[in-house]
Amino acid sequence: MSCSRREFLKNTMAGAVAAAMPACSVILLAPGEAKAMTDGSKLRWAFLVDTEKCVGCGLCVDACKTENEIPYDAPVSRTWVERYVITKDGETHIDSPKAGRDGFTTGEIRGEEIDPEDIDKAFFVPKLCNQCDNPPCVQVCPVGATYQTDDGVVLVDRKWCIGCGYCVMACPYGVRFFHPIHKTAEKCNFCYHRITDGKQAACVQACPFEARKMGNLRDPEDPVTKVISNERVQVLKDEYGTKPHVFYLGLDEKVR
């Protein structure tokens, strides 16, 4: 078979272009992303925490424990409130007695009395499950007992969970624990039974200061979505690539 130099170069170029085309069209859009852009789910729950408004009353933790049947005095909770006190010497004091269930009724932190004069800044940070888009806890489950619903909430199947604890170890936010009665993995599920029934989550309803809110990210008119898309919000541990969906207003760099 004869082949002129001109023909050879032409064919090589055409071949290279043909090979590159389908490759880049696959890379640009994964099937999931393409679906999200076209129709996809009409609902994606997101949480908004305004740390400027939180006063550390702990009514959210109290309500969560009651609503979700987490034994009241067991040292576990689906949500908790942390107190950060940063003193003038650069030290950061953090505590969350009883997950903040009874509020913060003393200035003492871990047995240490801090002089108000020494405080640079102090604030409260409520925490809960981030309902990640890339949940590491779901990836590691060996039996398919935890999963992501089509509205973005990560649930635990109590009948299916074997209690191996991989998910408890995998969560970078430490939101998972073992339920003292069911002996299965347990975590915040945004009060799935309430939000799917048109009610507010127990912690959102209990918060007198509107520090906790929930909304639908797919609805551009949702007031929470407007804040998340228009204001300066932050997420926890962004560098892990988990794409968390609990957004914080007024978060400090000291918050881990």
Added chain:
Amino acid sequence: MKKHVLRPLWVAIFLVGSILIARVFLVPDDFGVHGDSFTYNFYRLSNVQEWKDFPAKYTSEKRCRRCHDENAGLLRESKHAKLRCQNCHGPGAGHPKEIERLSINTTRDHCLRCHQRLAYPSSQRADLPGIDGAKHKKKKECRKCHNPHHPDLEDM
């Protein structure tokens, strides 16, 4: 083939076969991939409904107001307007049918959640009227002097 090769081979085939047969009976029909991702959407579909059926304990404020409009109205006009009924009165679902009386939290500690003075700059806690719980009328319940539905220092 030689006997010593065939025998363990039959045992292995039998074991794999029996596991596959057992799987058909043990794994529920609705267990599988329900969504785009094998990694994140591999689950038992009926569990979603099980979670939706979880009983709610807290009712809506609207429902409280239907019967208790007097106290709720007083509260809405007061400095405690931000508070929700069930913050102090406890979960109200099932009241009054199944739960006749709600257990009201009247303890000092409950008030001190907000009103223990913590002078924290950059937190709204510092803006709330506060006392030192260890010094102010130590043994008395707050409601003996302050009306929780209408707290006003001038009206006392």
